[in-house]
Amino acid sequence: MKDVATAAGVALKTVSRVVNGEPGVHPATAERVRAAIDRLGYSRNESARVLRSGRTATIGLVIEDVADPFYSGLSRAVEGVVIGHGCLLLSGSSGEEPGRERELVETFCARRVDGLIMVPAGDDHTYLWAELETGTPVVFADRPPGSGIDVDTVLTDNAGGAALAVRHLLGHGHHRIAFLGDDPEIYTAAERLRGYRAALGGLFDERLVWMGPPSPDPVRAALDGMFTLESPPTALFTGNGRYTVTTLRALAGRRVALVGFDDFELADLLDPAVSTVAQDPSWMGRVAAELLFRRLRGDTGRPEHIELPVRLIPRGSGELPPPPR
Amino acid sequence: MKDVATAAGVALKTVSRVVNGEPGVHPATAERVRAAIDRLGYSRNESARVLRSGRTATIGLVIEDVADPFYSGLSRAVEGVVIGHGCLLLSGSSGEEPGRERELVETFCARRVDGLIMVPAGDDHTYLWAELETGTPVVFADRPPGSGIDVDTVLTDNAGGAALAVRHLLGHGHHRIAFLGDDPEIYTAAERLRGYRAALGGLFDERLVWMGPPSPDPVRAALDGMFTLESPPTALFTGNGRYTVTTLRALAGRRVALVGFDDFELADLLDPAVSTVAQDPSWMGRVAAELLFRRLRGDTGRPEHIELPVRLIPRGSGELPPPPR
DNA sequence: TTGAAAGCGCTAACAT
DNA sequence: ATGTTAGCGCTTTCAA
DSSP, X not given: OHHHHHHHTSOHHHHHHHHTTOSOOOHHHHXXXXXXXXXXXXXXXXXXXXXXXXXXXXXXXXXXXXXXXXXXXXXXXXXXXXXXXXXXXXXEEOTTOHHHHHHHHHHHHHTTOSEEEEOOSSSOOGGGHHHHHTTOOEEEESSOOOTTOOOEEEEEOHHHHHHHHHHHHHXXXXXXXXXXXXXXXXXXXXXXXXXXXXXXXXGOOGGGEEESOOOHHHHHHHHHHHHTSSSXXXXXXXXXXXXXXXXXXXXXXXXXXXXXXXXXXXXXTSSSOOEEEEOOHHHHHXXXXXXXXXXXXXXXXXXXXXXXXXXXXXXXXXXXOOOOO | OHHHHHXXXXXXXXXXXXXXXXXXXXXHHHHHHHHHHHHHTOOOOHHHHHHHHOOOOEEEEEESOTTSHHHHHHHHHHHHHHHHTTOEEEEEEOTTOHHHHHHHHHHHHXXXXXXXXXXXXXXXXXXXXXXXXXXXXXXXXXXXXXXXOOOEEEEEOHHHHHHHHHHHHHHTTOOOEEEXXXXXXXXXXXXXXXXXXXXXXXXXXXXXEEESOOOXXXXXXXXXXXXXXXXXXXXXXXXXXXXXXXXXXXHTTOOOEEEEESOOTTTTTSSSOOEEEEOOHHHHHHHHHHHHHHHHTTOOSOOOEEEEOOEEEOOSGGGOOOOOO
16 A cells, blocks of 8 residues: 555645545546556555454355355355455355254354354354344354354244144044154254154154154165054155155155255255255345445344244155045 | 453463463463353454464465256365365355356455365466465366466366266167267367267267256257157267256157266166266365375475266166167 | 564555 | 554564
C-alpha cells in the first residue's frame, strides 16, 4: 500500500480509501491510484485488515461430512448466502467425532470467524461459552446444542416426519412396521424413533427395531432376524438416506413395502420407486445462514428455534400392500 | 497475550514461546503460562500471527460445485490431507463460471493462502501469473490450465476411459453407439468425445453424438431423434454421472445397452444395473493435495502432469446385447 | 532460559 | 479532499 501511494504520489491513507471504496476521494486521484494498483499488481493483505478492523468477513461451518449429499447440499446453500454477504466460508467435517468438532470450532475461533454454523457431533458445547461471550453468533443446524447452551437452532421435524411415514404405511394396511436407523445417541435418529413409536402406539414391538451403524452385514443380519420372526414385518421404515440404500441392497430384490427418511437421487428410478420423507438440506442451510447474518446485523432477540417441515413423496415402495396371508 | 504474560508474571515473548511450543522454556514456567491461558480463555489471534509471520497455514480450493458428488468426494480428500498438515481449507464453488473462479482465486490470494488447488471453469489463467511469481504453488485438478501456464496437474484418463467404454460395447456386438455428453468446451467432455471417436474409428457417425447441458428435455429430444434414425443406436455412452442419470430417466425403462462415465451410488441397484467407467475423486483430491504440499516443502522440480487411470465396472447395462434385427 | 524492542500492513481517529 | 499518527496482536531479532 505504501508502494502504491508512492507510485501514485499520494498518501497511504488515500490508497486505503480507494481500495475500500470510501467516499471523499477526487475521481482523478482515485484513477491514478487504481492505475498504480494495477501496475504494481497490488492486492490488499486481508490479515492486516482483519487485525486492525477486527472484522474477518469469514463464517465457519462445521458439518459431519462434505461427501454426504445432505451436508454437501447444506454447504452449498450456506456458501451461497455467505458469498452474497461478501464473506468467505471456512468449512470442515467432524466425521461425527466430538473431539474433531471441537478442534474445528477452536481453529475457526482462532481465525476470528465472524460467526459459526455447526452440525454438532458431540453433546457438550459448554466450550462455546467463552466465544459466545465475546459476541460471536453461533447457529446450530440439524441437531440441537447440548444442555447449557441456548442459541439459534434450525432442525427438521424429525419425529413428525417419522410419524408421517408410519401413518402412511398403516394407511396401506401394514401392522408390522420395522424401523432401521442410526444409533439413538444421534439426535435425529432418536427423534425419528420417537415419532415412529408414537405413531405406532400399541403396535410398537421392540423386536422390529434395529439401530446401529448402516453397514451392510449388520443390517442384513437384522433383517434376516426380523423376517424369521413368527410375525415378520410387512413394511420397513428406514431412518436416513444411507440406511435406505443399505436396506435396499440387503433386501436384494425382495419386494417389501418401504418408506425412507431423506430423499435421494434415483429414488424414482429404482423398482419399485422408493417413497421417501424428504428434508430440504438447501433450505436448512439457507435458513441457518440467514439467521446468522441477522445476528451479525445486531439482532439480539431471544434465540430462535426453527423446525422445518418435511413432506412425504409417494413413489411406489411405500404403497405396496402387505402380502396376502 | 499481554494479559496472559502479566497474569503468569512473565514476558510476552515467553507466552509466545509456550503457545508455539518453542523450546527453551522452563517446564514450570510453561505450566504457569498454560494455567494463565486456561484461566483467561486466551486463544491466539491468527490474523496477527499471519501478518507477522507471513504463513497462513491455509489452502484454497476452487471446485465447480460442492453439491456434486464428484467434487464433494474430491473436497473431502483434499480436506483430509490439508488437515493432516495442520492447515485449514478455504473452499468455494465456481458454478462453472470463469468470472466466479477468478473472484474466488483473488479472494483466496488476498487472504494469502499458502497454496491453491483448482478445478478451472475458464480457460484463461494468465491472471495467476502474479501469484505464481510470488511463489504460491498452484495445482490444477480434473482439468488442465489454459495456455501460458504450466503447473502441477492431476487429470483423469478421460479419452482412455471413453475408449474403454466404447470398446466394451463394441465387444458386445454393438456397432451403433451414441454419445451424450457436456458441451465440448468443457475439457473433460472434449476428451471423452475424442476417446469415443478414436475407439469407434470408421463407425463414427456424428448423428449419434449430442452434446449440451444435461437437462431432461433436450436429452429426451436428442434421444428421440436418434431412435427415429433409419439406423438407430443400440447402445449409449454417457459422458458423466449427471448425464447417465438424465439419460436413464429419459429412457423411461426402455432397455438399451449403456455405459456411463463416472460411477455413482445405486448404479448396482437399478435394473439393469449400470455399467460405468469409474474415476476416483478421492484419489484425485489426495494426489493434488500431496503434490501441493510437496511444493510447499520446497520441491522446485518441473511441473508434474499426472493422469489417473479409470476402470470399467460391468454391472449389466453395458453387457446387454443389441436387439435382434 | 528469558526479555525488550521493532515492525508486519493495514484502518481509526484525528488533523489539515 | 487529503494527510499524519497510533496501534491492532503477534513474531522476529537481538540482547541479557
